Amino acid sequence: MSATLNHLVNGIPSLGSYARAMAELEAVLNHPHSTLADLGDVIEKDPDITARLLKLGNSSFFGFPNRLETVAEAVGVIGIQQVQDLILASSVVEVFEGIGADMADMESFWKHSLACGIGARCLAIARQMPKAEKFFVAGLLHDLGRLVLFSRAPEQAVEIFKLYQSRRMLLREAEVAILGFDHAVIAETLMRSWQYPANLVNAVAYHHHPMAAGVYQLESSLVHLADYLVHAMQMGRSGERFVPALNQKAWERVGLATSILESIIRSIDEQIEIVQETFLKAPGKAVHR
């Protein structure tokens, strides 16, 4: 089983064309005398990141009252972690760009993933989690393993879909029946090979079984709940036709009141369009200062 897993994930680049920008950014961050302007200078070298950053920074996703005009301003109010997450998310979208329409409706797949990211972030904010922004990336990447399957094992992916469509079953059950493991295990293996932080890896790895996540129960529960909500809203498609079961213990672990759900659903509806535009469409001309 592990040989197949390794075969699936070996050689998938983590950052694609964004690797250089990320490395330069880290170099500036590690320098003791670096300033926001220095960070802005590095980011502005990449017009794609600049445009995405300003677009997202000026959207309802953040809801800032004043228009952000420069990259340094955007970094100042959004935070460097969010900028790194933006690059990370853009890079993952880029790495898996080549998946054909015969394999999956990628627009719908990303819509589901982005909506899950928005939902996880909103739930984390409602739960007053520190660094709630990181949950956007966790939600975005929760079905990463399916992309690996589509791109690295398309024949097995077709076999899985055939089995799945032949009876009433969940897609991940069909994955286990054919492969011996599911998409969450694939994502976990890939993200570990990319040396992603443990909280992110575990939030994704256990999003179907959050109570098995040990010290990361809360992180994985938030992604689990966001995935459930977005499936229920039928916002985009991950390939799964059913709204999977809700883990009641995960809901209790998160400890929110049901009255919060309405505003979470509304936020997903309000933010999905701008987030889709930011990550999935070629950005417009960058603003340089």
Place this chain on the structure above:
Amino acid sequence: MPYVKLESLQEGMIVTVDVRNLDNMLLIPAGCALTDRQVNILNAWGIAEIQVEACGDSEGLADPVQQLPPETLEPLRRDLEAAFWEPVDTSPVQQEVFNLVLRRRAKQVLEKQPPKP
């Protein structure tokens, strides 16, 4: 009594059910005529909607599920129920999510309908 979203609440609306925060602290008692300050309090606590007395101009405020005729609503409800892997009444939170999503769908259907002459 209809649930009314925060952005649609107006001063003077009569609250029909006690509004409490997550710690069960009473924020607004039932029977109270809503003030702007109370709406700000609801906003601060992240409360998305409350129950108020139906008023004359209730069409824009009423639950969209109640506005759909049964012949439109029932297929919508059945389709949505069939999409869930587990029965939707398995737990209160699943029931709440189902109701919210059904309401969202009903609203989408209403928005697609041509305006009344």
